[in-house]
Amino acid sequence: MGAVVELLGRRRGQMFDMQGVGLEGTILLKYKIPTRGLLGLRNAILTASHGTAILNTIFDSYGAWAGDISTRDQGSLVAFEDGTSTSYALASSQERGQMFIGPGFEVYKGQIVGIHQRPGDLSLNVCKRKAATNVRSNKEQTVVLDTPLDYSLDDCIEYIQEDELVEVTPSSIRMCKNPKFAKKNIR
The missing domain is CATH 2.40.50.250 (bipa protein)
Structure with a gap:
């Protein structure tokens, strides 16, 4: 769960609810996150949770600029x-x-x-x-x-x-x- 919470935090998500659901240790997290933070989020969450997470999204409202979102560490x-x-x-x-x-x-x-x-x-x-050479020994x-x-x-x-x-x-x-x-x- 910690990897998923960290991932959502880097994408400017704000947690507003967290509940334990069921006996298997399943946790329901509710976040408000900018739409641009959702791009590529499904694959990242599935990777972070080892394929056990379920992601559902719904539009809430238009909000103020949440800041820059860095989704890639490589060039x-x-x-x-x-x-x-x-x-x-x-x-x-x-x-x-x-x-x-x-x-x-x-x-x-x-x-x-x-x-x-x-x-x-x-x-x-x-x-x-x-480079082409005339040396025949080069295989x-x-x-x-x-x-x-x-x-x-x-x-x-x-x-x-x-x-x-x-x-x-x-x-x-x-x-x-x-x-x-x-x-x-x-x-």
Whole structure:
């Protein structure tokens, strides 16, 4: 229960009722929380409660601004070059976080291609090709890549921050940095 209460507190939830229900130790928590705090809350609560929580929401009223809500501790991996992603570049990129794309995907400058394992955004070149050499002794190395994360529209909306956008086309769902916020520093 403590993990769920902490999670709701970080999302600006205010507890107004807590009752013990039943003999199994079930507890009913009632919170008032901003709508933007609900984005992605269902998955987070199920994870924190090991799948035992039940979440029900209903609109209460419009309220005053509750403050900023930080839903993500990690930054984004951002492509800084247009082109086609290569397995050579992705092999070194996956050491920095989890990727949303695999080899052969068309990417563009500013597209979010993964989740950085640290806070802050990091620019990557996922289109880099291996330098060609004439040395015959260099064997072709087999590159083992992790399976890319497959995010749905709901997952993308939950993931993005204020300086990011979700782009929906008939063939794909992508995330990118908002060009209006381009002056923000990206390492």
